[in-house]
Amino acid sequence: MKGPDLSWYLAVSAFLFAIGTLGVMLRRSPLIVLLSLEIMLNGANLALITFSRHHGQLDGQIFALSVMAVAASEVVVGLGLIVAVHRRKLELDVDKLSTLRG
Amino acid sequence: MIAAAWVCLLAPLGAAVAITLGGTRLSRRGAGYLATVSVATSFVASAVAFFSILGDPPAQRTHLSTAWTWLSAGNLNVGLSVLVDPLSIFMMLVVSGVGALIVGYSIGYMDGEEEERRYFAYMALFVFSMLLLVQSGNLLLLLVGWGLVGLCSYLLIGFHHERPAAVAAAKKAFIMNAVGDATMALAFFLLIQRTGSLSFDSAFQWAGGPAGSWAVNLVALGLLGGAVAKSAQLPLQTWLPDAMEGPTPVSALIHAATMVTAGVYLLVRTSPIFEAAPHVQELAAGLGAATLLIAGLVALVQVDIKRVIAYSTMSQIGYMFLGAGLGAYASSMFHLMTHAFFKALLFLAAGLVIHVLMGEQDMRKMGGLKRFLPRTYLAFVIGALALTGIPPLSGFFSKDSILASALAAGWYGQVLFAAGIVGAFLTGLYTFRMVFLVFEGEPSAYAREHFHEPNRSEPWRWMGLTVGVLTVGAVVAGWIQFANLWAPLSDFLRPVAEPLVEPSGAQEVLASTLAVGLGVAGALVAWAVYSARTIPVPQARAVRATLEHKFYFDELYDWVFYRPTALLARTLRDFVERPVLLGSIDTLAGGARRIGDQLTELQTGLVRTYALAIAGSVTVLALVFVWVK
Numbered sequence: 001m002k003g004p005d006l007s008w009y010l011a012v013s014a015f016l017f018a019i020g021t022l023g024v025m026l027r028r029s030p031l032i033v034l035l036s037l038e039i040m041l042n043g044a045n046l047a048l049i050t051f052s053r054h055h056g057q058l059d060g061q062i063f064a065l066s067v068m069a070v071a072a073s074e075v076v077v078g079l080g081l082i083v084a085v086h087r088r089k090l091e092l093d094v095d096k097l098s099t100l101r102g
Numbered sequence: 103m104i105a106a107a108w109v110c111l112l113a114p115l116g117a118a119v120a121i122t123l124g125g126t127r128l129s130r131r132g133a134g135y136l137a138t139v140s141v142a143t144s145f146v147a148s149a150v151a152f153f154s155i156l157g158d159p160p161a162q163r164t165h166l167s168t169a170w171t172w173l174s175a176g177n178l179n180v181g182l183s184v185l186v187d188p189l190s191i192f193m194m195l196v197v198s199g200v201g202a203l204i205v206g207y208s209i210g211y212m213d214g215e216e217e218e219r220r221y222f223a224y225m226a227l228f229v230f231s232m233l234l235l236v237q238s239g240n241l242l243l244l245l246v247g248w249g250l251v252g253l254c255s256y257l258l259i260g261f262h263h264e265r266p267a268a269v270a271a272a273k274k275a276f277i278m279n280a281v282g283d284a285t286m287a288l289a290f291f292l293l294i295q296r297t298g299s300l301s302f303d304s305a306f307q308w309a310g311g312p313a314g315s316w317a318v319n320l321v322a323l324g325l326l327g328g329a330v331a332k333s334a335q336l337p338l339q340t341w342l343p344d345a346m347e348g349p350t351p352v353s354a355l356i357h358a359a360t361m362v363t364a365g366v367y368l369l370v371r372t373s374p375i376f377e378a379a380p381h382v383q384e385l386a387a388g389l390g391a392a393t394l395l396i397a398g399l400v401a402l403v404q405v406d407i408k409r410v411i412a413y414s415t416m417s418q419i420g421y422m423f424l425g426a427g428l429g430a431y432a433s434s435m436f437h438l439m440t441h442a443f444f445k446a447l448l449f450l451a452a453g454l455v456i457h458v459l460m461g462e463q464d465m466r467k468m469g470g471l472k473r474f475l476p477r478t479y480l481a482f483v484i485g486a487l488a489l490t491g492i493p494p495l496s497g498f499f500s501k502d503s504i505l506a507s508a509l510a511a512g513w514y515g516q517v518l519f520a521a522g523i524v525g526a527f528l529t530g531l532y533t534f535r536m537v538f539l540v541f542e543g544e545p546s547a548y549a550r551e552h553f554h555e556p557n558r559s560e561p562w563r564w565m566g567l568t569v570g571v572l573t574v575g576a577v578v579a580g581w582i583q584f585a586n587l588w589a590p591l592s593d594f595l596r597p598v599a600e601p602l603v604e605p606s607g608a609q610e611v612l613a614s615t616l617a618v619g620l621g622v623a624g625a626l627v628a629w630a631v632y633s634a635r636t637i638p639v640p641q642a643r644a645v646r647a648t649l650e651h652k653f654y655f656d657e658l659y660d661w662v663f664y665r666p667t668a669l670l671a672r673t674l675r676d677f678v679e680r681p682v683l684l685g686s687i688d689t690l691a692g693g694a695r696r697i698g699d700q701l702t703e704l705q706t707g708l709v710r711t712y713a714l715a716i717a718g719s720v721t722v723l724a725l726v727f728v729w730v731k
Contacts, residue, residue, distance in 0.1 A: 025717065098706065
């Protein structure tokens with residue numbers, strides 16, 4: 001395998017994932033939360049592709065492709081929700097959208 | 103012949119199903135005609151079977167036809183099979199013949215009634231059940247028919263389901279019959295355990311073999327329990343008079359053709375088992391004698407015209423039990439047949455009376471109806487004479503042949519004979535009391551006021567026609583057998599049930615003379631008391647009260663069975679069910695609800711809390727996995 005060592009790739013992957021997680025947990029704007037989620041997914045994708053190259057098998061890449069497909073659909077739904085919330089003239093703040101409290 | 107037997111069995115079932123599925127697409131009268139035609143088809147089919155069986159030599163007249171294996175469990179295989187032999191053909195003829203007349207009569211009687219289709223579907227099903235009972239080729243199928251007969255009687259007695267009394271009577275009949283069904287089922291369990299089969303042949307072989315003793319006695323006792331319940335004999339007789347809540351043709355069907363005769367049929371059909379348990383057979387005869395006396399006495403004070411006839415049925419079935427218990431099988435079956443005719447006649451004629459009096463059944467309000475209903479009067483008197491056993495009407499031949507057999511059956515038989523001739527006196531008395539109260543004298547105010555001229559339309563003609571046919575039957579049905587001079591019926595039934603007693607000519611003459619003499623005496627006393635009124639009605643209050651309470655059987659059962667059970671149930675409800683069972687369930691449910699309430703606090707509605715919880719949990723899980731590795 002050419003290029004840097006396996007652990008570098010994984011470190012970047014973990015870094016991306018951690019940034020995403022923190023974004024999801026700390027930011028209040030649903031748009032940014034969605035972006036952070038994408039970053040988490042891409043972190044995971046990077047790990048999948050890394051291992052795929054490492055083992056010389058295509059399984060990981062196929063997984064990554066399907067993750068991208070799912071992520072795309074998720075963005076469609078998520079952005080749709082955000083637009084719907086906006087149209088109802090509600091504040092775009094995840095802490096304020098707490099009607100589902102038990 | 104086998105095909106005819108299957109047609110006979112399935113025609114009424116087909117009609118019942120067709121009426122049920124047809125619903126409102128079938129007119130009400132159409133349902134009546136369909137039911138009548140189906141039962142008449144059964145009669146024609148059984149006549150065909152009868153004539154084709156006559157072509158066989160007497161020893162080879164038993165045919166068993168199995169459609170398929172109906173039940174298979176372990177080594178026990180029970181087929182859906184019909185048995186065609188002289189006894190079953192005889193019963194098929196009686197059931198479908200008299201049944202067809204009664205169902206035809208219903209077309210008129212039920213005309214304009216609500217829910218006629220349901221009525222006719224039940225009637226056809228009733229006839230089917232009884233045919234299944236008498237045609238079944240093994241004991242299990244017999245029990246199926248037995249249970250179906252009980253079910254149909256329940257449905258029909260409670261036909262007027264808006265009347266609480268009818269519903270109560272239906273339940274009573276069902277429960278009393280269930281007692282009998284249970285004892286029968288127990289007998290069959292014992293039989294399966296002993297022989298591994300429920301076919302008649304293996305059961306009879308086992309009973310005749312040396313294996314017998316107490317097991318045979320128990321089986322016979324179980325069968326007797328079933329017979330006693332179905333035929334309303336002591337001590338399970340209390341349902342029959344209450345069953346008069348059903349429409350009158352239903353009473354006729356129950357009494358004449360389809361239900362109460364089943365017990366007698368069972369005694370004759372399983373006679374080898376009873377012969378192997380002679381004490382149980384004697385018990386059957388004794389119960390019959392006791393019932394015929396008690397029913398005859400109670401009938402003396404009844405004021406409801408149908409109840410008098412109901413008690414006379416109990417009494418006449420008592421004669422049949424007496425005969426079958428002493429081994430006079432053919433005489434017993436003979437009486438069953440003649441009784442079917444004259445009892446159906448009496449009920450249907452009484453139905454005409456009730457019909458023109460707008461549903462009134464109390465004899466105290468009737469009187470002088472001879473003037474309004476001359477032909478009904480004639481039919482009713484013929485039925486009454488046949489019931490009393492006056493020659494040359496049918497009851498004379500059959501009842502006297504039972505009594506003569508009793509006379510020939512040793513000292514025990516002679517004791518029962520004494521009961522039987524006292525019963526003959528009572529029969530004359532209560533029968534003619536009824537005739538005089540209803541028909542003789544001046545028309546009562548009630549009758550004058552409420553009598554309404556029946557419109558001589560088509561339904562009414564059906565009623566008149568069927569009563570006419572039954573009148574002829576009540577006259578001539580006895581002529582097929584006379585003592586031992588002319589006995590084609592006995593000879594026909596001999597291969598199935600060999601009689602144990604053969605009365606001599608002198609015994610026949612003695613029995614007939616006494617029975618007819620006492621019957622006439624009873625009728626004369628009734629005339630003196632209720633028509634000429636030269637003797638006042640005796641006023642023995644205690645006796646009258648006892649009779650009016652039917653010897654306190656209902657009260658006894660109430661105290662012995664109902665009250666302790668109800669008390670036990672109430673105690674269990676108050677001290678076990680409510681505090682222990684209901685209490686514990688309430689506690690459990692309350693606890694679960696409280697926990698649930700508290701758990702809802704966890705759902706904050708804040709997305710970031712959820713995300714934190716998920717991330718935290720995943721971290722913890724990851725750490726645990728890593729640490730465990």
